[in-house]
Amino acid sequence: MRLVIVGGSDAGVAAALRARELEAAAAVTLVLADAYPNYSICGLPFYLSREVEDWHRLAHRTAFDGIDLLLNHCAESLDLVGHTIRVRDAGGQLQTLPYDRVLVATGARPALPDIPGMNLDGVFPLHTMDDSFAIDAYLRQAKCRKVTIVGAGYIGLEMADALRIRRLDVTVIGRSASPLPSVDQEFGHEIEKELQRHAVGVLCGAEVTRVGRVEDRLVVTAGDLEDEADMVIAAPGVRPSTELAAASGIRLGVAGAIAVDRSMRTSAPDVFAAGDCVETWHQLLAANVYLPLGTTAHKQGRLAGENMIGGDRLFAGSLGTQVVKVFDVAIARTGLRDDEARQAGFDAVTVESAAWDHKAYYPGARELRTRITGDRQSGRLLGAQILGHWQAQVAKRIDVFAAAIYHGMSVEGLNDLDLSYTPPLGSPWDAVQIAAQAWATATR
Amino acid sequence: MRLVIVGGSDAGVAAALRARELEAAAAVTLVLADAYPNYSICGLPFYLSREVEDWHRLAHRTAFDGIDLLLNHCAESLDLVGHTIRVRDAGGQLQTLPYDRVLVATGARPALPDIPGMNLDGVFPLHTMDDSFAIDAYLRQAKCRKVTIVGAGYIGLEMADALRIRRLDVTVIGRSASPLPSVDQEFGHEIEKELQRHAVGVLCGAEVTRVGRVEDRLVVTAGDLEDEADMVIAAPGVRPSTELAAASGIRLGVAGAIAVDRSMRTSAPDVFAAGDCVETWHQLLAANVYLPLGTTAHKQGRLAGENMIGGDRLFAGSLGTQVVKVFDVAIARTGLRDDEARQAGFDAVTVESAAWDHKAYYPGARELRTRITGDRQSGRLLGAQILGHWQAQVAKRIDVFAAAIYHGMSVEGLNDLDLSYTPPLGSPWDAVQIAAQAWATATR
Numbered sequence: 001m002r003l004v005i006v007g008g009s010d011a012g013v014a015a016a017l018r019a020r021e022l023e024a025a026a027a028v029t030l031v032l033a034d035a036y037p038n039y040s041i042c043g044l045p046f047y048l049s050r051e052v053e054d055w056h057r058l059a060h061r062t063a064f065d066g067i068d069l070l071l072n073h074c075a076e077s078l079d080l081v082g083h084t085i086r087v088r089d090a091g092g093q094l095q096t097l098p099y100d101r102v103l104v105a106t107g108a109r110p111a112l113p114d115i116p117g118m119n120l121d122g123v124f125p126l127h128t129m130d131d132s133f134a135i136d137a138y139l140r141q142a143k144c145r146k147v148t149i150v151g152a153g154y155i156g157l158e159m160a161d162a163l164r165i166r167r168l169d170v171t172v173i174g175r176s177a178s179p180l181p182s183v184d185q186e187f188g189h190e191i192e193k194e195l196q197r198h199a200v201g202v203l204c205g206a207e208v209t210r211v212g213r214v215e216d217r218l219v220v221t222a223g224d225l226e227d228e229a230d231m232v233i234a235a236p237g238v239r240p241s242t243e244l245a246a247a248s249g250i251r252l253g254v255a256g257a258i259a260v261d262r263s264m265r266t267s268a269p270d271v272f273a274a275g276d277c278v279e280t281w282h283q284l285l286a287a288n289v290y291l292p293l294g295t296t297a298h299k300q301g302r303l304a305g306e307n308m309i310g311g312d313r314l315f316a317g318s319l320g321t322q323v324v325k326v327f328d329v330a331i332a333r334t335g336l337r338d339d340e341a342r343q344a345g346f347d348a349v350t351v352e353s354a355a356w357d358h359k360a361y362y363p364g365a366r367e368l369r370t371r372i373t374g375d376r377q378s379g380r381l382l383g384a385q386i387l388g389h390w391q392a393q394v395a396k397r398i399d400v401f402a403a404a405i406y407h408g409m410s411v412e413g414l415n416d417l418d419l420s421y422t423p424p425l426g427s428p429w430d431a432v433q434i435a436a437q438a439w440a441t442a443t444r
Numbered sequence: 445m446r447l448v449i450v451g452g453s454d455a456g457v458a459a460a461l462r463a464r465e466l467e468a469a470a471a472v473t474l475v476l477a478d479a480y481p482n483y484s485i486c487g488l489p490f491y492l493s494r495e496v497e498d499w500h501r502l503a504h505r506t507a508f509d510g511i512d513l514l515l516n517h518c519a520e521s522l523d524l525v526g527h528t529i530r531v532r533d534a535g536g537q538l539q540t541l542p543y544d545r546v547l548v549a550t551g552a553r554p555a556l557p558d559i560p561g562m563n564l565d566g567v568f569p570l571h572t573m574d575d576s577f578a579i580d581a582y583l584r585q586a587k588c589r590k591v592t593i594v595g596a597g598y599i600g601l602e603m604a605d606a607l608r609i610r611r612l613d614v615t616v617i618g619r620s621a622s623p624l625p626s627v628d629q630e631f632g633h634e635i636e637k638e639l640q641r642h643a644v645g646v647l648c649g650a651e652v653t654r655v656g657r658v659e660d661r662l663v664v665t666a667g668d669l670e671d672e673a674d675m676v677i678a679a680p681g682v683r684p685s686t687e688l689a690a691a692s693g694i695r696l697g698v699a700g701a702i703a704v705d706r707s708m709r710t711s712a713p714d715v716f717a718a719g720d721c722v723e724t725w726h727q728l729l730a731a732n733v734y735l736p737l738g739t740t741a742h743k744q745g746r747l748a749g750e751n752m753i754g755g756d757r758l759f760a761g762s763l764g765t766q767v768v769k770v771f772d773v774a775i776a777r778t779g780l781r782d783d784e785a786r787q788a789g790f791d792a793v794t795v796e797s798a799a800w801d802h803k804a805y806y807p808g809a810r811e812l813r814t815r816i817t818g819d820r821q822s823g824r825l826l827g828a829q830i831l832g833h834w835q836a837q838v839a840k841r842i843d844v845f846a847a848a849i850y851h852g853m854s855v856e857g858l859n860d861l862d863l864s865y866t867p868p869l870g871s872p873w874d875a876v877q878i879a880a881q882a883w884a885t886a887t888r
């Protein structure tokens with residue numbers, strides 16, 4: 001069995017490893033556009049903050065036993081009939097690889113705004129290892145004092161944090177009314193305050209229309225505002241990289257991502273796809289969405305690897321579970337926000353409540369704010385968001401909600417879960433359950 | 445509706461509050477043997493360590509609106525036919541209270557060993573607020589330098605930690621082969637090392653046979669060993685306090701605890717019972733066990749309160765989820781250990797693995813050790829234990845396992861959960877899932 005995998009990030013590597021784990025005889029070739037197999041792209045801000053000193057440490061793994069790695073190779077075209085793929089190395093040398101099954105895991109790229117100035121010297125996207133090397137080199141050479149970040153999603157916010165650690169002045173410009181539009185504005189405003197507490201300038205509800213250069217500085221224009229900087233980092237959302245698949249006639253789906261079924265099969269025989277280049281099954285919506293996340297890429301890749309060697313497993317679906325640390329605060333979400341739930345036809349009610357992360361009498365207790373979204377008719381748990389100190393177990397508390405939503409629990413049902421307690425680490429009713437009780441009281 | 449609740453700790457107060465929440469017209473009388481309604485008994489070690497300076501802060505709550513509190517009243521007898529309960533105040537005054545429904549929430553008491561010397565001056569149990577006041581007073585008056593703790597369960601270990609914070613010399617003597625017999629010995633040995641790292645003497649596999657006094661010191665005899673101390677704290681397990689129920693002919697069950705059904709009804713009409721005095725439905729064993737825990741008492745109490753005013757809810761069952769912090773380490777468990785699972789007829793396999801609590805490249809990563817117990821035949825998840833640094837989200841990770849077990853998940857199914865990830869707080873496959881994959885690999 002000859003497997004060719006195009007893409008060496010989370011989905012591609014997970015698939016390669018899983019296929020080899022289950023079928024040691026499989027011949028697996030991994031085609032990478034760069035020289036960084038399975039590097040943690042989510043780790044780039046921490047490299048740029050210098051919290052990670054050696055970039056090699058960003059590798060999720062360094063051992064790829066039994067996997068044939070083709071570094072710095074671009075996949076040029078896919079011959080669906082002949083079952084071959086043509087790849088080109090850095091020197092321009094072409095090679096044709098036969099396959100029995102192929103995985104397209106070509107990922108995504110920044111959805112850079114189509115405005116003047118994005119190609120100016122000093123304007124950088126941040127999506128690849130090479131992007132981060134370029135940013136780091138420029139920061140050092142150009143003796144930057146001030147950086148403007150365009151985009152207030154999680155990468156933009158992590159970069160604001162990272163650059164403040166390097167003692168640079170930072171402004172974040174975001175289109176949405178508050179930072180981190182993936183969570184409710186009530187929490188977005190708290191994040192805005194946290195940014196301001198750490199001397200980050202925040203401009204929200206602002207559409208950047210151009211970047212220009214005036215003498216030795218860059219000028220970012222957003223409506224009436226002009227923001228000067230020595231460097232601009234563009235941290236917009238991403239769009240799926242689908243050229244290879246589209247050119248061979250493979251069907252695209254939601255948001256132009258590669259259409260896949262829940263076994264990660266595309267419209268073409270023997271062609272699988274996974275990760276940031278595909279549409280993703282959303283468990284609560286029971287529909288495909290475009291929701292690129294590293295966790296999902298790992299899951300889809302592992303499953304694709306299993307199915308490519310003859311397995312028959314279905315992707316359970318995403319709940320969009322996410323967490324991000326911004327300075328001292330962690331913000332997490334899973335499932336649907338109120339507006340998303342309404343759009344999907346639920347009779348959504350969202351109730352916010354507060355609770356201590358552990359017994360208040362034990363030193364270091366932190367307040368957690370939790371917003372639960374549930375369906376008023378059925379009582380079903382639809383989503384949760386938590387905001388609190390980053391060391392207050394926010395991330396794993398959202399995971400308790402995620403596990404509950406996965407199983408279709410009701411909000412009230414959370415009170416039946418036998419959760420752990422000791423005064424330094426929780427409460428007899430955990431914050432998760434206190435939030436559930438607050439929702440129930442408010443909706444009775 | 446006149447409700448009388450006997451016992452003012454977790455179960456009693458949870459019942460009182462829940463009944464009042466759902467039925468504002470209910471007349472609720474709470475009969476307490478002491479003057480500390482709903483104090484956090486789990487917090488006593490932190491008061492004795494002086495991490496909590498003011499003992500009043502140990503109160504889970506201080507407002508009991510609409511609830512008639514009879515402090516320092518002992519319930520003497522229950523007239524099941526006449527629907528009355530006789531109580532005696534501290535001055536010996538008797539009072540007879542009529543009830544429509546009564547809740548027996550009389551808790552538990554230390555199962556002190558029947559050996560000579562337990563009544564000597566300087567030997568203390570630790571179960572009530574008054575116990576902790578007595579210990580604190582003795583520690584100060586007697587100028588103790590060395591304390592011996594008899595019992596290596598979680599209270600014994602928390603007290604060792606607490607007394608080291610006060611810079612006392614401490615020895616812990618336990619009957620089991622390693623400390624904390626509720627987890628596997630592999631983890632017990634790690635706890636032993638952690639105790640020793642903090643200069644706590646540990647004597648395991650030792651049965652204490654007497655406590656004596658030689659001049660101004662106490663001498664604890666365990667087999668050939670004699671251990672001298674200025675104070676002895678007895679921290680054995682507990683036994684249910686059932687005198688009131690038993691004397692009125694209410695049926696007792698497992699371990700002599702009050703027999704209840706899953707609606708928390710006893711064998712007597714209109715008599716409910718909840719908390720440390722009752723047997724507890726174990727969800728995985730589908731049988732009653734004696735498993736007194738504060739979390740369970742809260743759940744059973746809340747449910748009893750609901751059912752006493754006409755509700756019809758069933759206790760979902762306990763999984764024995766627990767966590768304890770001992771110095772820098774947290775140890776958590778949920779579900780069944782290997783031996784417990786075998787005893788229950790499962791084809792149990794337990795696999796230990798290690799993973800980082802968050803991406804190793806981000807500062808402060810800690811190794812977590814996880815032991816998963818699953819059924820080889822069905823693949824069903826039966827139990828999990830985690831050991832790691834107390835700030836490494838151990839407690840809420842065990843809760844993810846607890847939520848999974850609650851829903852009857854397979855070990856492999858854990859990989860389908862959409863858990864949160866950001867490099868400072870997790871991994872694309874969370875430690876929970878890495879452990880699941882290790883179990884699957886080892887049992888393939």
